Amino acid sequence: MVVFRADALEKLQGDFTRRHIISFDQFDPQSLEILFAMTQQMRGIAQTAQPSQLLAGQLVTLLFYEPSSRTMASFDGAVKQLGGNTIVITNPQQFSSAAKGETFSDSIRTFEAYCDAIVLRHPETGSAKTASSVAEHVPIINAGDGIGEHPTQALLDLFTILEHTGKLSGLKGLVVGDILNGRTIHSLLRGLALYEGNTVYLLAPQELRLSRKDFALFENRNVRLVEINSTDEIPGGCDFWYWTRVQKERFLNAADYERLNNRFVATQEILNRHGSDKTILMHPLPRVGEIEDALDKDPRAVYLRSQIRNGMYVRMALLTLVLGKAF
Numbered sequence: 001m002v003v004f005r006a007d008a009l010e011k012l013q014g015d016f017t018r019r020h021i022i023s024f025d026q027f028d029p030q031s032l033e034i035l036f037a038m039t040q041q042m043r044g045i046a047q048t049a050q051p052s053q054l055l056a057g058q059l060v061t062l063l064f065y066e067p068s069s070r071t072m073a074s075f076d077g078a079v080k081q082l083g084g085n086t087i088v089i090t091n092p093q094q095f096s097s098a099a100k101g102e103t104f105s106d107s108i109r110t111f112e113a114y115c116d117a118i119v120l121r122h123p124e125t126g127s128a129k130t131a132s133s134v135a136e137h138v139p140i141i142n143a144g145d146g147i148g149e150h151p152t153q154a155l156l157d158l159f160t161i162l163e164h165t166g167k168l169s170g171l172k173g174l175v176v177g178d179i180l181n182g183r184t185i186h187s188l189l190r191g192l193a194l195y196e197g198n199t200v201y202l203l204a205p206q207e208l209r210l211s212r213k214d215f216a217l218f219e220n221r222n223v224r225l226v227e228i229n230s231t232d233e234i235p236g237g238c239d240f241w242y243w244t245r246v247q248k249e250r251f252l253n254a255a256d257y258e259r260l261n262n263r264f265v266a267t268q269e270i271l272n273r274h275g276s277d278k279t280i281l282m283h284p285l286p287r288v289g290e291i292e293d294a295l296d297k298d299p300r301a302v303y304l305r306s307q308i309r310n311g312m313y314v315r316m317a318l319l320t321l322v323l324g325k326a327f
């Protein structure tokens with residue numbers, strides 16, 4: 001039996017082997033350097049016709065209590081590109097024993113009996129951490145826990161920024177949308193705070209600003225956050241714009257969602273006015289109207305291009321490092 005190290009949620013410090021990946025707080029520049037170097041190699045592997053055998057014999061459970069397109073497909077693709085296999089469980093609350101009243105802990109203990117790692121998406125903040133405290137044999141990878149975090153999305157987002165700008169420090173960025181509920185943002189800001197001299201401008205409706213608790217947390221970290229109130233205040237010369245949707249599923253009241261949705265829509269005119277030639281326009285996707293379709297043709301729009309493709313490469317690298325195969 002494999003017994004997990006008690007420091008499972010502490011900094012990775014370059015050693016990913018059989019570690020849970022729950023929060024971006026576990027990452028450090030050294031670990032990201034290792035992961036991103038391997039991500040480059042994974043791109044090469046994915047582009048060849050033959051699957052690699054790095055994950056041969058490994059079975060990864062994709063346990064998704066919430067809808068997903070990119071995260072699910074890119075993890076599934078990542079495992080298979082490396083010669084491994086997946087058990088895909090979608091909607092367990094409806095189709096698994098959870099529907100009969102099985103506890104979350106028992107479900108985790110059950111699925112871990114069949115596989116080598118569990119990739120978990122769940123509507124409750126903190127669920128991935130709970131799963132990691134219950135699992136006895138396998139690493140848990142957080143694929144989004146409620147409004148908490150989405151660390152593997154931030155990995156692909158940072159890799160995309162690095163690929164396009166050549167750096168992860170001294171960046172000027174803009175984050176727009178549902179900053180309160182957007183878990184991808186919560187992980188991305190943690191990542192940007194690991195490097196020197198990053199400034200992020202935050203644009204959200206008043207009700208969807210970063211929580212004051214998180215704002216205070218980031219004030220003590222190495223990232224400068226500046227809240228702005230309208231697209232007119234977007235500073236020139238940003239390295240990246242990170243646009244996001246309003247997270248409809250987190251609203252108790254449909255009218256509140258309708259009132260706050262699409263307050264800020266990215267248009268060609270706004271990008272031309274406030275962006276530079278080098279500003280990249282990112283979005284974790286799905287988008288639901290907050291970036292006009294006409295922008296897709298702009299070469300600066302990377303969301304349906306490199307950004308999604310990087311999702312599979314970065315997850316291939318992460319799984320290889322976590323499942324501990326020699327490269």
Ligand code: NCD
Binds near residue numbers: 071153245247285
């Ligand atoms: C994000 C998520 O699930 O948090 N989607 C994704 O994984 N790319 C963003 C979102 O749903 O808005």
